[in-house]
Amino acid sequence: xxxxTQPPSVSVAPxxxxxxxxxGNNIGSKSVHWSQQRPGQAPVVVIYYxxxxxxxxxxxFSGSNSNSGQTATLTISRVEAGDEADYYCQVWDSSSNxxxxxxxxxxxxx
Amino acid sequence: EVQLLESGGGLVQPGGxxxxxxxxxxxxxxxxxxxxxxxxxxxxxxxxxHISGGGGTTYYADSVKGRLTVSRDNSKNTLYLEMHSLRAxxxxxxxxxxxSGSGNQPFDSWGQGTLVxxxx
Numbered sequence: 001x002x003x004x005t006q007p008p009s010v011s012v013a014p015x016x017x018x019x020x021x022x023x024g025n026n027i028g029s030k031s032v033h034w035s036q037q038r039p040g041q042a043p044v045v046v047i048y049y050x051x052x053x054x055x056x057x058x059x060x061f062s063g064s065n066s067n068s069g070q071t072a073t074l075t076i077s078r079v080e081a082g083d084e085a086d087y088y089c090q091v092w093d094s095s096s097n098x099x100x101x102x103x104x105x106x107x108x109x110x
Numbered sequence: 111e112v113q114l115l116e117s118g119g120g121l122v123q124p125g126g127x128x129x130x131x132x133x134x135x136x137x138x139x140x141x142x143x144x145x146x147x148x149x150x151x152x153x154x155x156x157x158x159x160h161i162s163g164g165g166g167t168t169y170y171a172d173s174v175k176g177r178l179t180v181s182r183d184n185s186k187n188t189l190y191l192e193m194h195s196l197r198a199x200x201x202x203x204x205x206x207x208x209x210s211g212s213g214n215q216p217f218d219s220w221g222q223g224t225l226v227x228x229x230x
Contacts, residue, residue, distance in 0.1 A: 001172065031216075033216040033217075035155075035217075037155075042205060042220040042221065042222050042223060043147075043155065043205070043207075043217075043220050044220070045216060045217060045218055048210075048216040048218075049216070054218065086154075088154065088155050090155075090157075090216070090217075092214045094214075097160075097169045097214075098157065098169060098170075098171060098172075099145065099147075099157035099160065099214075100157070101147075101154060101155045101156065101157060102154075103154050104154040104155065
C-alpha cells in the first residue's frame with residue numbers, strides 16, 4: 001500500500017516560516033490534503049487539493065505539490081504561537097481504495 | 111452549521127463488540143461520503159473506513175477488514191461502525207469525518223471523537 005512520510009518534528013521561531021514536507025512515490029500525481037490538530041482537539045483541514053485553502057484558514061497557510069517531484073509541502077508564513085500543533089498530510093491511494101495519512105509532524109513554536 | 115456527534119464508545123473486553131454512531135446535521139447527509147478515522151493514545155491519525163453517500167460503496171483499512179463494518183442510515187442522518195473481535199490495538203479515539211462530496215473527496219468536517227478502550 002502507498003506510504004507517505006513526514007518529519008516527526010519541525011521547530012520555528014515566531015514570525016518565521018515553517019515548512020512541513022510530505023514524501024511519497026510520485027506524490028506529484030496525487031492530490032494532497034493537510035490537516036491541523038491542536039492538542040486535545042479534532043483535526044481541521046487547512047489545505048486541500050494541494051494548495052486550496054478552506055474558508056476561514058489564514059492566507060499564511062499555503063501548499064504546493066510538484067507534478068515531477070516526490071514531495072508535497074505545507075508552508076506556514078509568519079508563524080504564531082497558535083500554530084503550534086500536529087500537522088498531517090493525507091492522500092487517496094486509488095490502487096487500494098484507501099485514504100493514507102502521513103505519520104504527522106509536530107510543529108513547535110520556539 | 112455542520113455538526114457531527116459520535117457516540118457509543120466505552121470499555122470493552124478483548125474479543126468483544128461495540129457499535130459506534132455518528133449523528134450528522136447541518137448538511138445534505140446523503141450527498142456526502144463519510145469516513146471513520148481513529149487515533150490511538152499519543153499516536154497519529156489512522157483512516158479506518160469509507161462509505162459513499164448512497165452507502166453502496168465501502169472501503170476499509172487492511173488492519174480492520176473482516177472485523178469492522180461501516181454503514182449508514184440516510185433517513186436518520188446517522189453513520190455507524192460495527193466493531194467485532196476487538197483487540198487491544200483497536201484502542202483509540204474514533205472520529206467520523208465528512209467528505210466534501212459523495213466519493214473520495216477530502217474531509218471538510220470532523221466530529222469530536224469517541225473513545226474506545228479494549229482491555230480486560
